[in-house]
Structure formats: structure tokens, C-alpha cells
Amino acid sequence: MCCTNSIGAFKYCFVVPVSSSNSTKMGQQVFSLFFLERKKLLCLIMIITFALILVFQYFELPYGSNILVPSKFDTEKTSTLSNTTIIHQPAASEMFNNVTLLNQTYSQHPFEKVNETRLYEENDTMSRPGIIGVNLTRELNNSYASFHSPSPSPAIAPTNLTPTPASPPTKTLSNDSEIADSINDERFKPLQDDDVDVISSNQSSITILPKEMSGSVIKVPETTSISDMNKLLLQNYASYRSMRPRWSSAVDQELLQARFEIENAPVVTDLGNLYAPLFRNVSMFKRSYELMEKTLKVYVYREGSKPIMHSPYLLGIYASEGWFMRLMEANKAFVTKDAKKAHLFYLPFSSRMLEETLYDQNSHSHRNLMQYLNNYVDMIAGKHRFWNRTEGADHFLVACHDWAPSETKQRMAKCIRSLCNADVKEGFMLGKDVSLPETYVRNAQNPTRDLGGKPLSRRKTLAFFAGGMHGFVRPILLQHWENKDPDMKIFGMMPKSKGNRNYIQYMKSSRYCICPKGYEVNSPRVVEAIVYECVPVIISDNFVPPFFEVLNWESFAVFVLEKDIPNLKSILVSIPKKRYLQMQMRVKKVQQHFLWHRSPVKYDIFHMILHSIWYNRVFTARTR
Structure with missing residues (x-):
């Protein structure tokens, strides 16, 4: 008997005997050969299948999720659910457009004469430029939350040339018609951005989602209430740590000791000018403030040239960054010339001057602004070794312009960023970054002019708001x-x-001052309300209020979700009179922490900004 195997390559022949035992033996042999050939075929199929999987994994199908087994390339991608991350990398020629690196030292009295015609006068405190637009609503516009360390940008050879302004100087707005015209000016419109990082599409709807923040495992909810922020703050303090220093320094142990003393601060009874209900833990704050006064040393980089470095505004809604810079550079108690003794390093640039000097309104892009700062950091890192020790974790910046979060998201992402635009959906990290109070300074010689408000008996208006229609919240209001x-x-x-x-008289004679967001989450009305002793009502989801690390904002302010605007009056009238009187009294008490003085005083806004930066550094620092 002859038979052919399953592949047909060989022929097997057998002599069939008559006996039954031989017949059984022949059947067993045929079955063994058949089983062997089937095993070979299955192995071949498995090898081919595995090879196909490897090929697909290597080239990756363009549908956002990987197939069957994880690829080593996944660690270089950011993926949210099944959405695909699209990262736009500019060409080299684009990145160097209009960028110059300045390297000069600066020496000037902190209070040179200020040209007050630069004050932006508007009863909603100015039409501010929007940050980015892609023909979507303002709140879906930005997703700059990325704390992954980017590759260093190629450095540009330093020059001593001052960049030529890309657009004419901003003119003074002398009346409301000119202010209204300025809103329609190209300079004050949202940019058509080519720098948007993450755009995800789901059928017919378009959504922009934040990237995960490296260093923190805490996910930020879509709408972050004040109670959510309280939880996020505690969670981030527990989970986030800055980079471990590349080499040891005595300052690391000093920070570690400071943290121990703050966490174990004794209960204090003598508070001095402090009012305990305003604080999360007044004993911890007082001990931390004392240690700051006793211990903290700041090194201020002198590199960089005017007008972007060392030359800020002292007027208008961006005045916070200017006043801090002036007072910090002139300070003798905290500033040290010995960088080895510094706990913090200050990058003294003005985000407002950066925009005014380099932004080309015809470009609809601020990539050259970002590249300017990247080049500045590259120059600092190349000239000094201190940046490289922590990759900037012990460096800080103070910036009030709306674009500052995106301008600093690359090389400065690991720094402590003190930002007016403190939006947890745009990469602001609670526990690391600091919310900078946005203060509208109308008179540089007397920044506390018009301080105070009318007594309660003369506050007849329940709630007040006036201003331009920036963003989508105000039109709804x-x-x-x-x-x-x-x-x-x-x-x-x-x-x-x-x-x-x-405008000022309305704030002085109202019980509640409505502080809705504009294009961005921040508004100078929050501080204005405190200055005029009016209880602030903050309508801005995801906004981190100033000094959030230490202040108990719910003790003196009202927070209303954007979706609850139709119920605004009901919410306010439901607050008992006793509770309102308590909040209004606390607004007066907290006022001292939001005032600028030409010569800083204890617990004022300058010291509070510096303290929040110090406090976050203490609680995120690591030792070698």
C-alpha cells in the first residue's frame, strides 16, 4: 500500500500483511506521520503570524492604538484613550525666525521714571491679547500641559544686538472708542496657532485634551472646582518631586531641614499681623515665612539685555511681573552674589516686553518668542553650571502675560513658574507652580491709591461687573x-x-464684585475687589487663585461654576448675612497680602509671592 503525505512531497509504501496485529501496527505508523506533519504546519503558521506582528509593530498602523503587544516606541508617545497625539515640530528655518540671544549685564535704579502714558486705561482693565486660536472656542483652545523634558533646542550664537520691534509701539488708549477699536485690532485677537500640541478628534466633535504631566500621577478633571483643587494640591505634594540633583550641595540639606521644621511647626499664639482664619495652617505659614527670612538666598542672573530682560512695566494689568522684578533685583536681604549659596535662581525676563518686542502680528504665531526664551536658557546653561544640577528645578520665573504658560512650556517647564494665567488645564501644576496675583497698577508712584471702600451701610448694590466681552463667559453673564x-x-x-x-466707585459700593474669566482664567478684578473691600465672586473654572498654597480662599471669597451663571443671584442671596459680614471682614484682613509698596513691608505681596515660590521649592526639593 502506498500513500502521499499532507504536503505531497514524499510517498510512503507499506506491505500489508494478512494478520490483524500487523494491520494495527500499520495504522499507528500512518497516524504518527500525519500528526508529525500537522505539527510542522502549525509551527510554520505561528512563525509567519509572529513575523507579521513584528512588522506591524515596527511601522505602527495609523489608528492611535498599538496591536497586541506593547512597543518600545510607545514610551516616546503621548496617548489619551484612543485618541492620537499630533505634535507639530517646526522646521529649523521657522524656529530661528526673528530670534536673537542677548547677553548684557544690567545696572539701574529699581525706580527709574515711568512713562504713565503706557497705562492701559479701560474699566474692564484692558483688552488683553488672547493666547492661541484654532477656530475653536477659547476654552478648547490650549493644551500646553507637558512636563516631559524636551530635547534642548539648538543654541544660537549670542549677540549684543537689541531685537527690532516687530510691530509699532502700542498707542495710549485715551477714550472708550479707542479701547473698543483696540479690541478689533489684529494684535488683540486670538492667534491662529501653529503651536497647538494635542488635538484629538472623535467623530464629529473636536476636543483638545491635556497631556499627562510627568512627575505627577494625578489626573486633572475637565472642570476643576475649588474643592477639587484642594485635593489636587495635597495629592501633588505627596506625589510630585523635582529632579534629583546631579551633585550634592549644602543648600539641599537646608531645604530638607526647613521642610521638617515647617511640617512640625508648633502651634503659635502670637500671630502679630496675621489673621488665622485666612490660612490653611497659620502655624506652618508663620514658621515657613520666618525660615524664608532667615535662610533664603536668591541668585539673580544678570545676563540678558533690555528690553526683554531687566526692563518691565510698572503700570497696567501686567504690573505684577514688573514690580516683583524691580524689588527682587534691588533686594539686599535675599539676593546673593555667590550662586553656590543660592536656594533659588531667578530668570528676570518680562513676558509683556517679550510680546511687545518680538511678536509679529502678521505671523499669528509666537514660536519665535518661545525660541527666544529657549535660547536664553541654553545660554544660561552653557555659561553657568547651576541650571544643569537640577535641570532648572531650583530656578523660577515670574510672568503675568497670558501667553507665558505656552512660552515657558519647553525649556522652562521644570522651573517653578509664577503665572497670572494659572490654569490647571494649561499645564499649571499645583504644588510646583505659583499663582501670581494680577494687579492693575494705575499709579507707579503710589500703587495703593484709592485703597479701601465704603462702609457696609452704603453698599447698596448686591453684585457688580463691567467690562469688555472677552471670551465666552462674559457674554453669557x-x-x-x-x-x-x-x-x-x-x-x-x-x-x-x-x-x-x-468703575471704581461701583466696586467700592457693592457687596459682591463679579470676577468672570476673559480669554483666560485670570482677571485683575480678583485683586481689585480685595483692594476695594468687596467680596470677590470668582467665575472661572480651573483657575488657581493666588497664594493657594497657604491661603484659605473659601473663607473670604465665593466660587461659582461657569455653568451656574443663571443661578448667580440665587447663590448670592442664599449666603446668610452673618456669613457675608464675616467674609467682608476677612477681605479687609487679607488686603495687606495683595498690596505693592515702593519699599517692601512684611507680609506684603512681594514677600507673599517670594514665599509661595520658596514654599513650593521646600516641598518638592530632593537631595542627592
Whole structure:
């Protein structure tokens, strides 16, 4: 008997005997050969399948998720659910456009004469430029939350040339018609951005999602309430740590000792000018502040040239970064010339001057602004060794312009960033970054002018707001409340008056001052309300209020979610009178922490900003 195997390559022949035992033996042999050939075929199929999987994994199918087994290349990608991350990398020629690196030292008195015509006068405190636009709503616009260390940008050879302004100097706005015109000016519109990092598409809807923040495992909810932020702060303090220093330094042990003393601060009874209910833990704050005064040393880099470095505004809504820079550079108690003794390193640039000097309104891009700062850091890292010790974790910046979060998201991402635009959905990290108070300074010689408000008996208005229609929240506010209720004084632009007297008088005579977001989460109205002793009502989801690390904001302010604007009056009238009187009294008490002085005083805004930076460094520092 002859038979062919399953592949047909060989023929097997057998002599079939008559006996039954031989017949059984022949059947067993045939079955063994068949089973052997089937095993070979299965092995071949498995090898081919595995090879195909490897090929697919190597080239990766363009559908956002990987197949069957993880690839080593996945660690270089950012993926949210099933959405694909798209990262736009500019060409080299684009990145170097209009960028110069300045390397000069600066020496000047901190209070040179200020040109007050640069003050932006508007009763909603100025039409601010938006940060980025891709024909989406403002809140879906930005996703700059990335704390992965980017590859260093190629350095540009330093020059001593001052960059030529890309656009004419901003003119003074002398009346409301000019202010309204400025809103329509190209310079004050959202940019058509080519720098958006993460865009995800889901069927017909378009959503922009934040990247995961390296160093923290805590996910940020889509709408972050004040109670959510309290939890996030504690969670990030527990989970986030800065980079371990590349070599040891005595300052690391000093920070470690400071943290131990703050965490174990004894209960204090003599508070001096402090009011305990305003603070999360007044004993910890007082001990931390004392250690800051006793221990902290700051090294200020002198590199960099005007107008971007060392030359800030002292007027208008971006004045916070300017006042801090002036007072920090002139300070003798905290500043050290010996960088080895420094606990913190200050990068003294003005985000407002960066925009005014380099932004080309016809470009609709601020990539050259970002590259300028990247080059500045490269120069600092090449000239000094201190940046490289922690990759910038012990460096800090103070920037109030709306674009600052995106301008500093690359080389400065690991720094402690003190930002007015403190949005947890745009990469602001609670516990590392610091919310900078946005203060509208109208008079540089007397920044506390008009301080205070009317007594409670003369505060007849329940709630007040006036301003331009920036962003999407304010139009909704006016839609529901403009001319709808005599207790709710909700306006758009108010008629012009000298020194904005009408606007200021309304704040001084109202019980609650509405502080809605504009294009971005921050608003100078928050500090204005405190200055005029009006209880702030903050309508801005995801906004981290100033000095959040130490202040208990819910003790003196009201937080209303954007979706609850239709119920605004109901929320306010439901607050018991006793509770309102308590909050208004605390607004007066907290006022001292939000005032600029030409010569800083204990617990004022300068010291509070510096303390928050110090406090976050203490709680995120690591030793070798």
C-alpha cells in the first residue's frame, strides 16, 4: 500500500500483511506521520503570524492604538484613550525666525521714571491679547500641559544686538472708542496657532485634551472646582518631586531641614499681623515665612539685555511681573552674589516686553518668542553650571502675560513658574507652580491709591461687573443679568470717566464684585475687589487663585461654576448675612497680602509671592 503525505512531497509504501496485529501496527505508523506533519504546519503558521506582528509593530498602523503587544516606541508617545497625539515640530528655518540671544549685564535704579502714558486705561482693565486660536472656542483652545523634558533646542550664537520691534509701539488708549477699536485690532485677537500640541478628534466633535504631566500621577478633571483643587494640591505634594540633583550641595540639606521644621511647626499664639482664619495652617505659614527670612538666598542672573530682560512695566494689568522684578533685583536681604549659596535662581525676563518686542502680528504665531526664551536658557546653561544640577528645578520665573504658560512650556517647564494665567488645564501644576496675583497698577508712584471702600451701610448694590466681552463667559453673564434685575449691576463697557472713577466707585459700593474669566482664567478684578473691600465672586473654572498654597480662599471669597451663571443671584442671596459680614471682614484682613509698596513691608505681596515660590521649592526639593 502506498500513500502521499499532507504536503505531497514524499510517498510512503507499506506491505500489508494478512494478520490483524500487523494491520494495527500499520495504522499507528500512518497516524504518527500525519500528526508529525500537522505539527510542522502549525509551527510554520505561528512563525509567519509572529513575523507579521513584528512588522506591524515596527511601522505602527495609523489608528492611535498599538496591536497586541506593547512597543518600545510607545514610551516616546503621548496617548489619551484612543485618541492620537499630533505634535507639530517646526522646521529649523521657522524656529530661528526673528530670534536673537542677548547677553548684557544690567545696572539701574529699581525706580527709574515711568512713562504713565503706557497705562492701559479701560474699566474692564484692558483688552488683553488672547493666547492661541484654532477656530475653536477659547476654552478648547490650549493644551500646553507637558512636563516631559524636551530635547534642548539648538543654541544660537549670542549677540549684543537689541531685537527690532516687530510691530509699532502700542498707542495710549485715551477714550472708550479707542479701547473698543483696540479690541478689533489684529494684535488683540486670538492667534491662529501653529503651536497647538494635542488635538484629538472623535467623530464629529473636536476636543483638545491635556497631556499627562510627568512627575505627577494625578489626573486633572475637565472642570476643576475649588474643592477639587484642594485635593489636587495635597495629592501633588505627596506625589510630585523635582529632579534629583546631579551633585550634592549644602543648600539641599537646608531645604530638607526647613521642610521638617515647617511640617512640625508648633502651634503659635502670637500671630502679630496675621489673621488665622485666612490660612490653611497659620502655624506652618508663620514658621515657613520666618525660615524664608532667615535662610533664603536668591541668585539673580544678570545676563540678558533690555528690553526683554531687566526692563518691565510698572503700570497696567501686567504690573505684577514688573514690580516683583524691580524689588527682587534691588533686594539686599535675599539676593546673593555667590550662586553656590543660592536656594533659588531667578530668570528676570518680562513676558509683556517679550510680546511687545518680538511678536509679529502678521505671523499669528509666537514660536519665535518661545525660541527666544529657549535660547536664553541654553545660554544660561552653557555659561553657568547651576541650571544643569537640577535641570532648572531650583530656578523660577515670574510672568503675568497670558501667553507665558505656552512660552515657558519647553525649556522652562521644570522651573517653578509664577503665572497670572494659572490654569490647571494649561499645564499649571499645583504644588510646583505659583499663582501670581494680577494687579492693575494705575499709579507707579503710589500703587495703593484709592485703597479701601465704603462702609457696609452704603453698599447698596448686591453684585457688580463691567467690562469688555472677552471670551465666552462674559457674554453669557450679560445675557442672563444685564438690565434684568436692579440688584445686579451687570454692564458691558461703561462710559469713560477720569481715572475710571465710575468703575471704581461701583466696586467700592457693592457687596459682591463679579470676577468672570476673559480669554483666560485670570482677571485683575480678583485683586481689585480685595483692594476695594468687596467680596470677590470668582467665575472661572480651573483657575488657581493666588497664594493657594497657604491661603484659605473659601473663607473670604465665593466660587461659582461657569455653568451656574443663571443661578448667580440665587447663590448670592442664599449666603446668610452673618456669613457675608464675616467674609467682608476677612477681605479687609487679607488686603495687606495683595498690596505693592515702593519699599517692601512684611507680609506684603512681594514677600507673599517670594514665599509661595520658596514654599513650593521646600516641598518638592530632593537631595542627592
